[in-house]
Amino acid sequence: xxxxxxxxxxxxxxxxxxxxxxxxxxxxxxxxxxxxxxxxxxxxxxxxxxxxxxxxxxxxxxxxxxxxxxxxxxxxxxxxxxxxxxxxxxxxxxxxxxxxxxxxxxxxxxxxxxxxxxxxxxxxxxxxxxxxxxxxxxxxxxxxxxxxxxxxxxxxxxxxxxxxxxxxxxxxxxxxxxxxxxxxx
Numbered sequence: 001x002x003x004x005x006x007x008x009x010x011x012x013x014x015x016x017x018x019x020x021x022x023x024x025x026x027x028x029x030x031x032x033x034x035x036x037x038x039x040x041x042x043x044x045x046x047x048x049x050x051x052x053x054x055x056x057x058x059x060x061x062x063x064x065x066x067x068x069x070x071x072x073x074x075x076x077x078x079x080x081x082x083x084x085x086x087x088x089x090x091x092x093x094x095x096x097x098x099x100x101x102x103x104x105x106x107x108x109x110x111x112x113x114x115x116x117x118x119x120x121x122x123x124x125x126x127x128x129x130x131x132x133x134x135x136x137x138x139x140x141x142x143x144x145x146x147x148x149x150x151x152x153x154x155x156x157x158x159x160x161x162x163x164x165x166x167x168x169x170x171x172x173x174x175x176x177x178x179x180x181x182x183x184x185x
Contacts, residue, residue: 010073022068024123025075031119033066033077034112039140039182043110044079046181047138051082054171059085061105061169069100072130076123082106084168103130106166110138124148134166143179 008016013025023030036044044065051063067081081104089097107127109120117137124135128150135148145157147164157163160174 010070010075014070014075022066022077024077025070026123026126027074034114036079036110036112040079040110040112042182043138043140043178047080047108047178050171050173051080051169055082055169061085061166062088063108067100067104069102069104071101071103072126074123074126076126078104078107078123078127079110080106080108082108103127103132105132106134106136107132108136108138111140113141121146134164136163138178140179140182143175145175145178 008025010025013023013030021035022033024033048063048065051061055061055063061082061084063080063082065080066077068075068077069081070076081100083100083102084105087102087105089100091097104127107124109124111117111120117139121137124137125148127135128148133150137146137148139145143158145163147155147157149155149164155164157175160176163173163175165171165173
């Protein structure tokens with residue numbers, strides 16, 4: 001992973017046109033967000049659909065893929081940023097405002113083969129410091145999900161043990177359910 005030391009402030013970085021691939025701004029450094037490959041993209045899409053199917057009808061929360069969230073001096077792009085409905089800023093017509101300046105309530109990161117698990121974990125920990133409720137680090141290589149909650153040690157989930165999901169979202173999933181989505185036959 002290429003890391004670029006930047007002389008830009010966070011405010012200056014946010015004024016720049018979006019790059020391809022997009023960059024995350026962390027502690028004055030720029031980290032490229034890797035382009036997802038097929039398995040990553042499939043898991044991201046299925047998780048997004050499952051969470052939104054369970055939370056959107058009752059206006060509980062919404063899962064946004066690849067949404068830039070700027071808070072606490074950083075600008076991160078989680079694979080999925082889940083925001084509770086009351087934290088989604090809307091304009092006068094009820095359309096979401098593009099720029100997000102809060103930590104997601106729940107963040108999901110899916111490791112890509114060329115990503116550093118420590119770098120991605122550091123992003124989840126940054127979210128923890130700014131009031132988020134839940135974080136998942138999904139690792140397709142060993143079919144595990146590390147779950148992060150405030151004031152608790154991380155918990156590793158594999159197989160059929162039910163994952164921790166916010167109480168407000170009526171959804172039950174285990175790691176096996178999620179990794180079974182990779183089987184397209």
